[in-house]
Amino acid sequence: MRRRDFVHLTGLGAAAAMLPSIPVWGNSVPLDAALDRIDPVLKKRMSDVALNAARSRGATYTDVRIGRYLNQFVVTREDKVENIVNTESYGMGIRVIANGSWGFAATDKMDNDSIAKAAELAVAIAKENSRLLTEPVQLAPQKGYGEVSWKAPIEKNAFEVPMKEKVDLLLSVNDAALKGGANYANSVLFLVNEQKYFASTDGSYIDQDIHRIWPTFFLTKIDAKSGKFETRNSLSAPMGMGYEYLEARPQDKIQGVTTLYKGRYDMLEDAKAAATQVGQKITAKSVEAGKYDLVLDPSHLWLTIHESTGHPTELDRVLGYEANFAGTSFLTLDKWQSKNFKYGSDLVNIVGDKTQPGSLGAVGYDDEGVGTKKWDIIKDGVLVNYQAIRDQAHIVGLNESQGCCYADNWSSVQFQRMPNVSLLPGKKQKSIDDLIKNVEKGIYIIGDGSFSIDQQRYNFQFGGQLYYEIKEGKITGMLKDVAYQANTQEFWNACSDMCDERDYRLGGSFFDGKGQPMQSSAVSHGCATTRFNGVNVINTARKI
Amino acid sequence: MSILSKEQAQALLKKVLSYSKADECEVNLSGSDAGNIRYARNSVSTSGGVSSNSLVVSSAFGKKMGVATINEYDDESLRKVVQRAEELAMLAPENPEFVSFMGPQTYPESATFVQATADMSPKDRADAVAASLQISKENKLTAAGFLENNTSYSAMMNSKGLFAYNTSTGVSFNVTLRTEDGKGSGYATKSYNDFKKLDVKAASASAAIKAARSATARAIEPGKYTVILEPAAALVLLENLFFGMDGRQADEGRSFMSKPGGLTKLGEKLVDERVNIYSDPFNTELPTSTWSGDGRAQEKVNWIENGVMKNLFYSRYWAQKKGVKAIPTPEAVIMAGTNQSLEDLIKSTEKGILVTRLWYIRSVDPQTVLLTGLTRDGTFYIENGEIKFPVKNFRFNESPIIMLNNLEALGKPERTVSGESGINALIPPMKIRDFTFSSLSDAV
Known part of the structure; x- marks a missing residue:
């Protein structure tokens, strides 16, 4: 599911208007179809057809991914259900190395003949391309796991929850928002189930079942007199969880200027708060541009981590493989080799992690059959590692891949994608109030908003959902028209304080885009509330 | 091959409809054969071929609608997909915004298919990349x-x-x-229906010139500058204006087209009178389909005429409710220009900045269409009608509405493709005064 398909489907962005209007997002399936799974015995048989066909044509390595991708959307606005969609996409992608070059082909025709033809096409493409190669592909060794499986540790399969329950929840959210003063309320529940099978000539046959959920809403309030409007989006996070994410308990809530959610989400409560806040945003004070200390909530900071730490530490960008689209990186190999490049202050410890339960990136094995793990990327502020896959590992002196390979569909070729990249919480016990009380002139930012960063990840600009002015250690009121601009290295070196693990929460996105053709990847980023000193804030108000 | 002829498609669709028991049924059928090749570090990296197809059945009982799709076309699968759509329709709540499907329409033929492109092989793709790589290597x-x-x-x-x-x-x-030292970078992007129009060598050569000329860029102070935007740079800003021209959003008070009291700015002059933006499926440089996915005919539409907002696009439901023509969203847009070349625009500039590409464009404020983003892959300082030296990249905060009010000059439109959304357009290079750069970036 590409971001723009999602935007189109849900009608949530005006950008939807220009996109192709034929609704092809995969095959719709009956509401109970997600319960049936394709027998791994059959998938192994189909995989072997592809592995053998590629080998017989001269492939020296082959991997096969059989994917069944199920999505469900429930899309509402105000008191109406706009759309209920179940989609399925089923097919096979075959990747080979022949004459030292990669080749790839995919098919949704799953008979033996079509599979063999796709395998032959992949080999033919590899051979055709090998004349343009400067050095042959070098794969880090990977042991075969035999026949294994992995399932996301969900408590309640959201596909099995009755449709009425989901519809009732969303309509009650909209109703509460409208009663609270919002003029418009859109809400969406987005469910994902990836049933993935991987087989390779290394001797792995891996069956995995991955679940994701994202409930979200968008409220709009219009000031009738001036025509000015403001919006307030949900503070939910997309998660690698089942429907239990929507069953918040008291221990999952952090109280403050607005309730914040840890691991589980109370959608109705957040909608009620949002309806009040979107009205407050209209009358809020317009920010005075200048330097402020920023106290950033995890519902906001996850995106700054994603853009300014996650992306520049992707090894494919560092090496230049993304130069034509997503860009390269300022974190060049010489900075890593120096062992003393000060990316951030001593407080900054950032890890790559493909195993964290509940996160979007968690899997047992990546899409080239590598068991997943956790590792340091920034240690005490210093750059110590990147994110790598099998054909890159040797470049950074690794004997094995870090398990960061992913394809967003059976029809897409797998490549290096970001694992969960998370800022470790502080070691000293500190609450959000402890952070705010030491700020003389600052802004407390909650929720993610506008975001933009350059192609080497130096200069960024971020907005949020809620901005609160801090004066002499106290929150004095709401601000609007706020965005902050910074240089990545200066920003992370201005990191001055953070809450402890009690405040640690995950944020994330379903739509991290990279590659050509563009692929989307789902990824989480964890952190606790964190303070950054002296960041440049601009005022974004304009008149047209 | 996944491509069905008109007769094959018609026969298959008739068969699907023969299985329907719903009050109304509509079927969309599509398929594609696609191939790609990607290269980096002067070497091919990944490439592939993908064939896919899809059949979408929408069944309605009264105002209850269900949608099901399938990609197998045997009789049993076709019966199954119709039955699924009907089951989903029975489960769905009534949607008061459901509009009955359209009756028979006639559409002119479109000019979107070119045999030379359909005949492309993996070898053609590899040959094209080889030509691009040769230019790269020759220029180090x-x-x-x-x-x-x-x-x-x-x-x-x-x-x-x-x-x-x-x-x-x-x-x-x-x-x-x-450049090998990473201090210079140049970009080119081309998109056509006809493979024969694609000149990979010329595109690569223009990127090579920009790469060489952009090395060792100087930092100049951010602020308001006269800029010349190449078409690829202008499109990624202007498309945010086009995307915002939804009639319902305007009527509901939540777009730049809204006015207090449920009114809109339709019919008002919002930008410079030299701005003319339209769509035309029959344009020979940029042909598009003559029908939209819900069956509405695509016709020539003036969106902005002499700076005046002339039309908005509508869903069939909202158009019916408002009693206006249900103009569908266009597939591509065209902005009129002049016969001036990019070089002419540069020559007539006393002091300014040439922007060849913009990147990572995001909305900051939908009410004013304020956007942020950065320059990339070749930004140059112009003085006395000449490019003097490359400058470091900037972050900007600017609205296309403000920008089109600060229009100085337009050049000759050319076909380009958005690096952000992927839409195609015919856009002129344009000179804009007082464009707001708000900070510097070290990125190359």
């Missing part, structure tokens, strides 16, 4: 690029007698060339 640069071609068809039929069919081809190429 490092290339990363992407070439993709596809052949597709789409067809639709409904129980009210509507039938539509179209075939289309497309080829797109883009390349970034960087």
Whole structure:
């Protein structure tokens, strides 16, 4: 599911208007179809057809991914259900190395003949391309796991929850928002189930079942007199969880200027708060541009981590493989080799992690059959590692891949994608109030908003959902028209304080885009509330 | 091959409809054969071929609608997909915004299919990349690029007698060339229906010139500058204006087109009177389908005429409610210009900045269409009608509405493709005064 398909489907962005209007997002399936799974015995048989066909044509390595991708959307606005969609996409992608070059082909025709033809096409493409190669592909060794499986540790399969329950929840959210003063309320529940099978000539046959959920809403309030409007989006996070994410308990809530959610989400409560806040945003004070200390909530900071730490530490960008689209990186190999490049202050410890339960990136094995793990990327502020896959590992002196390979569909070729990249919480016990009380002139930012960063990840600009002015250690009121601009290295070196693990929460996105053709990847980023000193804030108000 | 002929598509669609028991049924059918090749570090990296197809059945009982799709076309699968759509329709709550499907329509033939593109092979793609790599190596640069071609068809039929069919081809190429020291970078992007129009060598050569000229850029103070935007840079800003021209959003008070009291700015002059923006499926440089996915005919539409907002696009439901013509969203847009070349615009500039590409454009405020983003892959200082030296990249915060009010000059439109959304457009290079750069970036 590409971001723009999602935007189109849900009608949530005006950008939807220009996109192709034929609704092809995969095959719709009956509401109970997600319960049936394709027998791994059959998938192994189909995989072997592809592995053998590629080998017989001269492939020296082959991997096969059989994917069944199920999505469900429930899309509402105000008191109406706009759309209920179940989609399925089923097919096979075959990747080979022949004459030292990669080749790839995919098919949704799953008979033996079509599979063999796709395998032959992949080999033919590899051979055709090998004349343009400067050095042959070098794969880090990977042991075969035999026949294994992995399932996301969900408590309640959201596909099995009755449709009425989901519809009732969303309509009650909209109703509460409208009663609270919002003029418009859109809400969406987005469910994902990836049933993935991987087989390779290394001797792995891996069956995995991955679940994701994202409930979200968008409220709009219009000031009738001036025509000015403001919006307030949900503070939910997309998660690698089942429907239990929507069953918040008291221990999952952090109280403050607005309730914040840890691991589980109370959608109705957040909608009620949002309806009040979107009205407050209209009358809020317009920010005075200048330097402020920023106290950033995890519902906001996850995106700054994603853009300014996650992306520049992707090894494919560092090496230049993304130069034509997503860009390269300022974190060049010489900075890593120096062992003393000060990316951030001593407080900054950032890890790559493909195993964290509940996160979007968690899997047992990546899409080239590598068991997943956790590792340091920034240690005490210093750059110590990147994110790598099998054909890159040797470049950074690794004997094995870090398990960061992913394809967003059976029809897409797998490549290096970001694992969960998370800022470790502080070691000293500190609450959000402890952070705010030491700020003389600052802004407390909650929720993610506008975001933009350059192609080497130096200069960024971020907005949020809620901005609160801090004066002499106290929150004095709401601000609007706020965005902050910074240089990545200066920003992370201005990191001055953070809450402890009690405040640690995950944020994330379903739509991290990279590659050509563009692929989307789902990824989480964890952190606790964190303070950054002296960041440049601009005022974004304009008149047209 | 996944491409069905008009007759094959018609026969298949008739069969699907024969299985329907719903009050109304509409079927969309599509398929594509696509191939791509990607290169980086002066070497091919990944490439592939993908064939896919899909059949979408929408069944309605009264105002209850269900949608099901399938990609197997045997009789049993076709019966099953119709039955699924009908089951989903029975489960769905009534949607008061459901509008009955359209009756028979006639559409002129579109000019979107070109045989030379449909005939492209993996060898053609590899040859094109080899030509691009040769230019990179000759100029001691490092290339990363992407070439993709596809052949597709789409067809639709409904129980009210509507039938539509179209075939289309497309080829797109883009390349970034960087100096070996990483201090210079140049970019080119091209998109056509006809592979024969694609000149990979010329595109790569223009990127090579920008890479060489952009090395050792100087930092100049951010602030308000006269800028000349190349078409690829202008499009990624202007498309945010086009995307915001939804009639319902305007009527509901939540777009730049809204006014207090439920009124809109339709009919008002919002930008410079030299601004004329329209869409035309029959434009020979940029042909598009003559029908939209819900069966509405695509016609020539003036969106902005002499600076005046002339039309908005509507869903069929909202148009019916408002009693206006249900103009569908266009597939591509065209902005009129003059016969002036980019060089002419540069020559007439006393002091200014040439922007060849913009990147990572995001909305900051939908009410004013305030956007932020950065320059990339070649930004140059102009003085006394000449490019003097490369400058470091900037972050900007600017609204296309403000920008089109600060219009100084327009050049000759050319076909370009958005690096952000992927839409195609005919856009002139343009000179804009007081464009707001708010900070510097070290990125190359």
